[in-house]
Amino acid sequence: MSLLARTAPTQIVTPERRPAERLAPGAPAGAAASVVAWVASIASLTTPDEIVWCDGSLRENDLLTKLMLETGTLTRLNPELRPNSFLARGDESDVARVEDRTFICSALESDAGPTNNWRDPAEMRATLEPLFSGSMRGRTMYVVPFSMGPLGSPLAKLGVQVTDSPYVVVSTGLMTRMGAGALALIDDDTEWVPAVHSVGAPLESGQRDVAWPCNGTKYISHFPETREIWSFGSAYGGNALLAKKAFALRIASVMARDEGWLAEHMLIIKVTNPAGRVFHVAAAFPSACGKTNLAMLQPTVPGWRVETIGDDIAWLRPDAEGRLRAINPEAGFFGVAPGTGVSTNPVAIDTVWGNTIFTNVAMRDDGDVWWEGMTEHAPEHLVDWRGEDWTPSLATPAAHPNSRFTVAARQCPTIANDWDDPEGVVIDAIIFGGRRASTVPLVVEARDWEHGVYLGATISSERTAAAEGTVGELRRDPFAMAPFCGYNMADHWAHWLEVGATLEKAPAVFQVNWFRKDADGRFLWPGFGENSRVLAWILDRVEGTADGLDSPIGVLPAPGAIDTSGLDLDPGDWDKLFEVDPTAHRREVDGVAEFFAGFGERVPSQLTAQLEALRTRLV
Numbered sequence: 001m002s003l004l005a006r007t008a009p010t011q012i013v014t015p016e017r018r019p020a021e022r023l024a025p026g027a028p029a030g031a032a033a034s035v036v037a038w039v040a041s042i043a044s045l046t047t048p049d050e051i052v053w054c055d056g057s058l059r060e061n062d063l064l065t066k067l068m069l070e071t072g073t074l075t076r077l078n079p080e081l082r083p084n085s086f087l088a089r090g091d092e093s094d095v096a097r098v099e100d101r102t103f104i105c106s107a108l109e110s111d112a113g114p115t116n117n118w119r120d121p122a123e124m125r126a127t128l129e130p131l132f133s134g135s136m137r138g139r140t141m142y143v144v145p146f147s148m149g150p151l152g153s154p155l156a157k158l159g160v161q162v163t164d165s166p167y168v169v170v171s172t173g174l175m176t177r178m179g180a181g182a183l184a185l186i187d188d189d190t191e192w193v194p195a196v197h198s199v200g201a202p203l204e205s206g207q208r209d210v211a212w213p214c215n216g217t218k219y220i221s222h223f224p225e226t227r228e229i230w231s232f233g234s235a236y237g238g239n240a241l242l243a244k245k246a247f248a249l250r251i252a253s254v255m256a257r258d259e260g261w262l263a264e265h266m267l268i269i270k271v272t273n274p275a276g277r278v279f280h281v282a283a284a285f286p287s288a289c290g291k292t293n294l295a296m297l298q299p300t301v302p303g304w305r306v307e308t309i310g311d312d313i314a315w316l317r318p319d320a321e322g323r324l325r326a327i328n329p330e331a332g333f334f335g336v337a338p339g340t341g342v343s344t345n346p347v348a349i350d351t352v353w354g355n356t357i358f359t360n361v362a363m364r365d366d367g368d369v370w371w372e373g374m375t376e377h378a379p380e381h382l383v384d385w386r387g388e389d390w391t392p393s394l395a396t397p398a399a400h401p402n403s404r405f406t407v408a409a410r411q412c413p414t415i416a417n418d419w420d421d422p423e424g425v426v427i428d429a430i431i432f433g434g435r436r437a438s439t440v441p442l443v444v445e446a447r448d449w450e451h452g453v454y455l456g457a458t459i460s461s462e463r464t465a466a467a468e469g470t471v472g473e474l475r476r477d478p479f480a481m482a483p484f485c486g487y488n489m490a491d492h493w494a495h496w497l498e499v500g501a502t503l504e505k506a507p508a509v510f511q512v513n514w515f516r517k518d519a520d521g522r523f524l525w526p527g528f529g530e531n532s533r534v535l536a537w538i539l540d541r542v543e544g545t546a547d548g549l550d551s552p553i554g555v556l557p558a559p560g561a562i563d564t565s566g567l568d569l570d571p572g573d574w575d576k577l578f579e580v581d582p583t584a585h586r587r588e589v590d591g592v593a594e595f596f597a598g599f600g601e602r603v604p605s606q607l608t609a610q611l612e613a614l615r616t617r618l619v
């Protein structure tokens with residue numbers, strides 16, 4: 001049996017037959033034997049020089065920061081302008097998620113489905129073993145326990161990541177409830193997810209480290225049946241902060257399927273209408289398509305208020321009253337920097353005032369950060385994300401298009417008071433969206449849950465810089481989960497239908513598109529804060545006070561139902577935003593039929609029926 005196979009603690013026999021504790025020194029008193037034994041087994045495989053058990057303390061954070069300043073991984077920003085904040089410059093080959101190196105290793109290929117890269121689990125273990133063997137030589141292995149969700153919440157889950165990257169430790173400290181509190185919740189009966197991460201750059205004695213160690217070979221591997229994650233070769237957030245996409249979406253989606261809940265790529269907001277009624281909304285958009293922005297929206301519609309609960313991931317579960325309750329399992333934001341400015345997302349700008357790690361942004365001469373869209377005009381001189389001199393006359397962007405900020409959620413000025421309620425919040429509306437230059441209207445309401453699942457299943461979106469690949473290319477991204485669903489996507493749709501059938505008060509479902517363009521390639525809709533006009537219509541629909549118009553693709557806002565006063569929008573633009581072109585939609589239907597065909601018999605019959613009904617309505 002391979003060393004990599006997850007074994008019960010009692011089965012671990014190290015070559016030296018030493019007790020596990022000797023191979024995992026420093027384990028805090030009371031650490032679960034299952035964790036200690038697993039750490040020992042990973043240490044004997046990866047052979048780090050040292051093991052450090054992370055407690056999540058400020059002192060530990062300071063020590064790691066100091067270490068990274070010494071190795072050049074971090075540069076301190078001007079403390080007067082950006083206190084306790086740092087710039088990290090990644091290796092040019094390691095700046096985004098690598099979807100073609102991301103693997104779902106289920107026993108059966110059909111359980112991974114056509115939207116995932118599948119590898120046979122035994123084959124993958126055999127591939128990984130030599131890569132991880134000795135991969136932490138010359139480095140420290142950090143043991144990073146974390147809780148996804150408030151500590152002890154009935155909706156939360158525990159995990160432990162080992163990593164040889166201090167950048168990953170400090171980032172996980174910002175993004176999750178990390179440290180001693182999480183470890184204390186694990187006893188020998190507790191379920192926890194083991195996640196192994198190595199940058200894959202062992203150091204020989206005397207060898208100088210580089211600022212951003214990584215490896216040209218990358219494997220981001222998930223074993224859904226044994227709930228394991230093995231990530232090799234990258235230190236970029238989406239590939240290396242395993243609590244986030246790898247656990248809270250890919251592994252958690254499988255747990256959710258098995259346990260009757262949903263792990264989704266969704267922001268959560270709390271919205272209060274002018275009458276004081278409170279709603280909660282969850283929304284799924286693909287990477288770099290507006291989740292963080294909507295999560296921090298500042299309404300332009302008078303009397304409405306939006307507060308932030310989460311900006312990327314939602315775990316949703318039916319409650320005893322038949323409503324859908326959601327938590328944000330994270331505790332921080334890993335947000336896209338470019339496009340984040342005082343005029344577009346002032347809340348994010350306020351959130352990153354200090355205590356923030358910026359990755360692959362540009363640096364100003366005064367020691368602060370800059371990125372495209374932060375201010376209207378670029379400074380006269382910058383050091384770009386690669387560390388080179390930059391002036392506005394250059395054609396290349398100063399910040400990488402996927403540059404990011406990492407910051408604790410509690411720093412967000414609009415964070416809702418119930419954002420970390422262990423019971424979660426009741427979801428009143430669900431929104432699906434994508435980045436579509438044409439065809440898809442600004443907003444449309446699903447007729448019912450099944451139609452809503454059809455809208456989610458058929459989302460398509462233009463590719464962004466969040467993952468390696470061709471930016472702008474249109475692809476199907478069902479539920480904004482194409483890169484994040486740990487099992488067969490068609491089964492995910494079936495699961496949504498099943499969960500919906502158990503709900504007494506299912507949320508209303510909508511589809512939005514902030515990104516429709518005119519013939520000259522300009523966005524038709526101003527977006528950002530103005531999206532509150534759409535949100536107001538959505539929640540007025542939930543309340544039953546707004547008018548809708550039936551159309552072949554769903555319910556559109558009736559004329560005048562969305563307040564457009566004060567918008568710099570000519571009537572022609574408004575019509576174009578809502579245009580439903582039957583020819584384009586028939587093409588869309590053909591595309592969906594082809595897409596569904598790739599899943600064969602696994603497509604739920606309800607969705608095929610939705611497709612056929614839509615086709616009929618479009619003639």
Ligand SMILES: Nc1nc2c(ncn2[C@@H]2O[C@H](COP(=O)(O)OP(=O)(O)OP(=O)(O)O)[C@@H](O)[C@H]2O)c(=O)[nH]1
Nearest residue numbers: 287288289290291292293336338339466514527528
């Ligand atoms: N035109 C327009 N652009 C938007 C809007 N909302 C967000 N954007 C831009 O889209 C890009 C990504 O927005 P984010 O809110 O960071 O996207 P995200 O979905 O959180 O992305 P991930 O963190 O990668 O999952 C940024 O450059 C934004 O400025 C909008 O309403 N209209």
Ligand SMILES: O=C([O-])CC(=O)C(=O)O
Nearest residue numbers: 097237238239245287466
């Ligand atoms: O995971 C990442 O790299 C960042 C992110 O939020 C996404 O791509 O959706």
Ligand SMILES: [Mn+2]
Nearest residue numbers: 291292335336
């Ligand atoms: Mn985001």
